[in-house]
Amino acid sequence: MxxxxxxxxxxxxxxxxxxxxxxxxxxxxxxxxxxxxxxxxxxxxxxxxxxxxxxxxxxxxxxxxxVQMVFQDPYSSLDPLWNVREILKEALWRNRSLSAGQAQEKMEQMLSAVGLSMGVLQRFPHEFSGGERQRIAIARALLCSPxxxxxxxxxxxxxxxxxxxxxxxxxxxxxxxxxxxxxxxxxxxxxxxxxxxxxxxxxxxxxxxxxxxxxxxxxxxxxxxxxxxxxxxxxxx
Ligand SMILES: Nc1ncnc2c1ncn2[C@@H]1O[C@H](COP(=O)(O)OP(=O)(O)OP(=O)(O)O)[C@@H](O)[C@H]1O
Ligand SMILES: [Mg+2]
Structure with a gap:
């Protein structure tokens, strides 16, 4: 197809x-x-x-x-003023029917899928390594269900x-x-x-x-x- x-x-x-x-x-x-x-x-x-x-x-x-895209430099593609929770939440905006609890669950599932723990939700992009930032960028892209x-x-x-x-x-x-x-x-x-x-x-x-x-x-x-x-x-x- x-x-x-x-x-x-x-x-x-x-x-x-x-x-x-x-x-x-x-x-x-x-x-x-x-x-x-x-x-x-x-x-x-x-x-x-x-x-x-x-x-x-x-x-x-x-x-x-x-279609979603992951760029070379995730530092410039992740808003430095937002923590991971805000970054991931934004990716769910199309899915307005989600309750706060469901949104949280989706974020948790996606973080686990990319190999990150829940503890990262409060942290900001500059607090991660390049590889971790790329995992966050991938999680954000996938939360848009591309x-x-x-x-x-x-x-x-x-x-x-x-x-x-x-x-x-x-x-x-x-x-x-x-x-x-x-x-x-x-x-x-x-x-x-x-x-x-x-x-x-x-x-x-x-x-x-x-x-x-x-x-x-x-x-x-x-x-x-x-x-x-x-x-x-x-x-x-
Ligand atoms: N917004 C823009 N305004 C003017 N020229 C642009 C713009 N974006 C890209 N270009 C030009 O278009 C051409 C193609 O750029 P592009 O970024 O698509 O190349 P690329 O194949 O991705 O290169 P690289 O491997 O270096 O990332 C280049 O000559 C670039 O300078
Ligand atoms: Mg290029």
């Missing part, structure tokens, strides 16, 4: 075309990685899917409120051990909440272990798309080959 359709999406910033006639679709449960050099339009495309950036041309079809979670360099700022813990958590949550993932990353080894499909972006366009292992083992587009060489992926795989 298709949960997202992107058809010839275009975004211009003045004379710069950041996203250039991008098309793809996602089925429920898909795990798509989007890779490509800095500035090729990945975050802009993600924000268009979230509805945070207006699409200039084309069409993006997804159920309302079905079908699709976009992870935009969501583990890049973390050291490798914490990165692995968050990746394991994301794998577990995908099953538990029946999620579809869009995983944006520069780390091709992570992509290979995590995602089933890959879309390669270059100058706003998707230039290659396919099964992750196949694209990484035998890239067909010259830019993908260049990207793999530049990342030393070929030497270290």
């Amino acid at each position: 298709s949960v997202l359709q992107v058809h010839n999406a275009v975004k211009n910033f003045g004379s710069l075309r950041a996203v250039d006639h991008v098309s793809f679709s996602l089925d429920q449960g898909d795990n798509l990685a989007i890779i490509g050099e800095s500035g090729c339009g990945k975050t802009t495309l993600a924000k268009m899917m979230m509805g945070l950036v207006k699409i200039d041309k084309g069409l993006i079809k997804a159920e309302s409120f079905s 079908k699709i979670l976009i992870l935009d360099e969501a583990t890049s700022a973390l050291d490798t051990l914490v990165q692995k813990q968050i990746m394991d958590l994301l794998k577990k949550l995908k099953q538990e909440f029946n999620l579809t993932y869009i995983f944006i990353s520069h780390n091709l080894r992570l992509v290979r272990n995590f995602s089933d499909k890959i879309a390669v972006m270059y100058q706003g366009k998707i230039v290659e798309e396919g099964q992750a292992k196949k694209v990484l083992q035998s890239p067909s587009h010259p830019y993908t080959r260049q990207l793999l060489q530049a990342s030393f992926y070929i030497n270290f795989k």
